[in-house]
Amino acid sequence: MSRIGYARVSTIDQDLDTQIAKLKAEGCGIIRSEKVSGASRDGRAELATIIDFLRPGDELVVTRLDRLGRDTRDVLNLIHECEQRGAFVTVLDPHVSTRGEMGHIVLTVLGMVAQMERRFIKERQREGIQKAKSAGTYRGGKARIDHSRVVEMHRKQEGISEIAKALGCSRMQVYRILNGQYRSESIVAR
Missing domain, CATH: 1.10.10 (Arc Repressor Mutant, subunit A)
Structure with a gap:
């Protein structure tokens, strides 16, 4: 049985160190990380590698549920794939695991809340941009690449x-x- 950690941030200028430190502290012998959006599973090669190599009794550990993905359906499908391989998923904050039925219920609710929260954030962002455009102060996002x-x-x-x-x-x-x-x-x- 292996504890495999997965760390993810959305952009190249974000830092993975905090997540990796938490996963090491939890006893993850293997930690895979990547800097890619969690909006979908496309392009998430490290996550795909973990799923491919999960064995019965292994445990996929993430610091927060949104590290697995932002869409409830994607997260639940990912958890289902892990279970099909006889593996478990554990989220550290809040501490929830798929080892019991209650864990499934809690993860489903947390996934739905995270997706709803993401929609609220995007809506507030759109409203703020629209307000700034109306006021003539909108300059667009900061370019991350030269x-x-x-x-x-x-x-x-x-x-x-x-x-x-x-x-x-x-x-x-x-x-x-x-x-x-x-x-x-x-x-x-x-």
């Missing part, structure tokens, strides 16, 4: 994967920047 550097590297014939790796972002982000930059020139990024 767009000019992406374009410069691309013009120097560097590949999409090389650019993404050098700047610590995804290939999709590089494509989006290049498609926005070259839209009028109709150059397709390679």
